[in-house]
Amino acid sequence: xxxxxxxxxxxxxxxxxxxxxxxxxxxxxxxxxxxxxxxxxxxxxxxxxxxxxxxxxxxxxxxxxxxxxxxxxxxxxxxxxxxxxxxxxxxxxxx
Numbered sequence: 905x906x907x908x909x910x911x912x913x914x915x916x917x918x919x920x921x922x923x924x925x926x927x928x929x930x931x932x933x934x935x936x937x938x939x940x941x942x943x944x945x946x947x948x949x950x951x952x953x954x955x956x957x958x959x960x961x962x963x964x965x966x967x968x969x970x971x972x973x974x975x976x977x978x979x980x981x982x983x984x985x986x987x988x989x990x991x992x993x994x995x996x997x998x999x
Contacts, residue, residue: 914986931958
């Protein structure tokens, strides 16, 4: 579990990031989860864009992703979701 200071630090890191994954009308699928797992292992901090044609409940989608991947929710602004999970080889040093 990350504390508010760490979440704020991660928000700052994610500010200039481009979304690495887009979730469209199909929503969160097994392939989406697999790809996100790979991205989290290699980068730790991932920004996701949820396209306008996705009509799923955003909160349920966030809960599904964080539960499936055992990751931390960082922020959701507009249509962009940011998540974090520490990998075995630490790439981001949290305060």
